[in-house]
Amino acid sequence: MRVLQIINSLGTGGAEKLLLDTIPLYRKEGVEMDLLLFWENNHPFTKALMDLNCCKVIVLNHSLNYKDIYSPRNILKLRKYLKDYDIAHVHLFPAQYFTVLANISLKNRCKLIFTEHSTSNRRINNRIFKPLESWIYTKYKKLVCITEEIKNIYDNYLKQFNTIEIIYNGVNxxxxxxxxxxxxxxxxxxxxxxxxxxxxxxxxxxxxxxxxxxxxxxxxxxxxxxxxxxxxxxxxxxxxxxxxxxxxxxxxxxxxxxxxxxxxxxxxxxxxxxxxxxxxxxxxxxxxxxxxxxxxxxxxxxxxxxxxxxxxxxxxxxxxxxxxxxxxxxxxxxxxxxxxxxxxxxxxDIQNMIQKHIELYQRVYAAT
Incomplete structure (x- = not known):
């Protein structure tokens, strides 16, 4: 089972810091896991992870312009790597959208998991984005919510979407x-x-x-x-x-x-x-x-x-x-x-989170 974590960048933020802290621990538990970034501009978190030499770090854009993470060209760039993994665990927008589109072009070869990190998502209340947003979520095998409150929001928003579960984020x-x-x-x-x-x-x-x-x-x-x-x-x-x-x-x-x-x-x-x-x-x-x-x-x-x-x-x-x-x-x-x-x-504690995610990966990987 090969798992690819996907996020926009490893700049400042809770989701970003979480990946820096957890990927080495997943590796210690025997999970073959790598990281893909849409953009990287010498962030300390990225350097720290690379210095650990515990996983492959794939970067789609090395430019100085953060807005490159929104380029549709990332779909084709991502497609090149996504086909080599069994599971992609995605974090944040626009990685959330581009990963789905890249996977469709691969005939859904990779099984997708998305973690919702925030109680605030303006797109679900936007008349234009709402239908697209709902469709995107259906392309994920599991939606992980990090709090009960977030789960309640998406239970209400994604009616009939019965693949939501809670896994609390953890700290060392x-x-x-x-x-x-x-x-x-x-x-x-x-x-x-x-x-x-x-x-x-x-x-x-x-x-x-x-x-x-x-x-x-x-x-x-x-x-x-x-x-x-x-x-x-x-x-x-x-x-x-x-x-x-x-x-x-x-x-x-x-x-x-x-x-x-x-x-x-x-x-x-x-x-x-x-x-x-x-x-x-x-x-x-x-x-x-x-x-x-x-x-x-x-x-x-x-x-x-x-x-x-x-x-x-x-x-x-x-x-x-x-x-x-x-x-x-x-x-x-x-x-x-x-x-x-x-x-x-x-x-x-971070070990509780690690074990629950590993169990989730195993279930998703085993499902037909």
Missing amino acids: IEMIQNAKSRNKEEIHPILTQEQKIILQVSAFRKGKDQMTLVKALQYLPENYYVVLVGEGDELKNCENHVIELGFDKRVVFLGQRMDIPRLLKTADIIVLSSKYEGLSLSSIEGMASGKPFVASDVPGLSEVVGGAGVLFELGNAKELAERIQELLEDKTLYERTVEACQNRAAQY
Whole structure:
């Protein structure tokens, strides 16, 4: 059984980080698995996977233009490789569409699985896209939803589509818990050990809400600093807003980093301010870190974090600041929140996810 993971790129994002973390583990379990990217532009995740030398990494476009992932020419390029695999496990749009079309041209030689990572999909509410979207989904043998909420959305949207199942994304809990903290000065020159670091790890995309965390600084003492990790289309806008608000001396942008576990261990509070999520790996990593985790009370976060970490109203910077200060001023609350977060994170250990996916591959492969 040969499995090909297909995704647009290994840029910043939860689905992308998941592939970096899991492909080596699938290989250790004896699954012959490779990765195909529609585009690659020297991303750290891609380099890290290649350095492991555990699988073949196929890249369809080496250009500097990310928009090449939307080129229909990718259908023919993909066809060349798809025929050599028994199963293709696809992530994200437009890989979702192009893989189906390439497979049809091969007379459906490869069995397709698609993972839905988000509660937000504008195409299913679009009058033009909806019929095409429904048809595309029927070409997949299995639709994997990473949360119960996502499954409910697609149960309602894809009526009669009875091949949906839930497999929660996972995190290498042991690696997070065993990571060593760093001196704060090592992270950035403006940071010192006396400062309180509030860390958010997330891509700078429309669905994220880093600015609410930045605005919370106006309600917090001067020794509270925000550290933002990630890249994306909205990064420049966020940097400009930070300067406009006068917080450029209290907000640090670190870009994409490969030492996330150590950064989590160094921070005082972990926050994920976001408008929606699927099953956020950042939230699970944050809860596993041994630090209190605070998140927006929105779909994809309230279910995972509620009852363990601390939730705040979307966009409410004042409430976020109050929750942060309460945690840092109340040692008992801090420790109780840490314990609850670690217990919750343990439910999402990556090995559970790996085994469930392997069982799914075996069932799909064996089916006629």
